[in-house]
Amino acid sequence: MAGYVTGMDFARDDETYMRTALRLAQSAAEAGEVPVGAVAVGTDGRIIARAWNQVELLKDGTAHAEMIALTQAAAAVGDWRLTAVTLYVTKEPCPMCAGAMVNCRLGRVVFGCADPRGGAAGGAMNLLDCPGLLHRVNVTRGVCADDCLALLQSFFRGRRQAAANRPLPDVHGWPENWSMN
Numbered sequence: 001m002a003g004y005v006t007g008m009d010f011a012r013d014d015e016t017y018m019r020t021a022l023r024l025a026q027s028a029a030e031a032g033e034v035p036v037g038a039v040a041v042g043t044d045g046r047i048i049a050r051a052w053n054q055v056e057l058l059k060d061g062t063a064h065a066e067m068i069a070l071t072q073a074a075a076a077v078g079d080w081r082l083t084a085v086t087l088y089v090t091k092e093p094c095p096m097c098a099g100a101m102v103n104c105r106l107g108r109v110v111f112g113c114a115d116p117r118g119g120a121a122g123g124a125m126n127l128l129d130c131p132g133l134l135h136r137v138n139v140t141r142g143v144c145a146d147d148c149l150a151l152l153q154s155f156f157r158g159r160r161q162a163a164a165n166r167p168l169p170d171v172h173g174w175p176e177n178w179s180m181n
């Protein structure tokens with residue numbers, strides 16, 4: 001049947017989009033940013049937003065990959081309501097980004113590795129399925145999780161080594177061991 005999408009196709013597409021998000025996360029790492037990448041996809045399967053974490057570049061603590069991608073997606077859709085949009089992000093969203101996803105009425109989020117310390121999609125808390133909020137976001141977790149995690153771990157390992165050689169004042173808040181459990 002034309003246009004029929006099986007569960008298997010759906011999963012394969014998730015992995016393909018997550019690989020694109022991973023390449024964006026790699027760009028973040030190369031720019032000295034915490035390596036998180038995101039892409040937003042419309043119902044026709046077209047990518048409508050591509051972003052990576054730019055907190056250092058923009059000197060803006062809200063410039064997470066997801067926030068930038070949500071803004072780009074709203075511009076592409078021409079509406080703040082993103083009910084027909086899927087956002088792929090390499091790491092479980094933080095409370096700020098999860099809150100933004102609820103406010104944008106995001107249809108679905110797919111993330112890579114979990115963040116049991118600060119994740120707001122079921123890791124440390126779950127803002128995406130919170131009875132008091134007006135919208136619930138469908139969540140798929142663990143897509144390309146090992147690769148997403150490895151990128152973060154290698155980034156923080158490099159930062160710790162650099163800090164050991166030349167102490168940096170803001171290194172203390174970085175996670176010692178970024179792990180999935």
Ligand SMILES: [Zn+2]
Pocket residue numbers: 064066093094095096097098
């Ligand atoms: Zn965030």
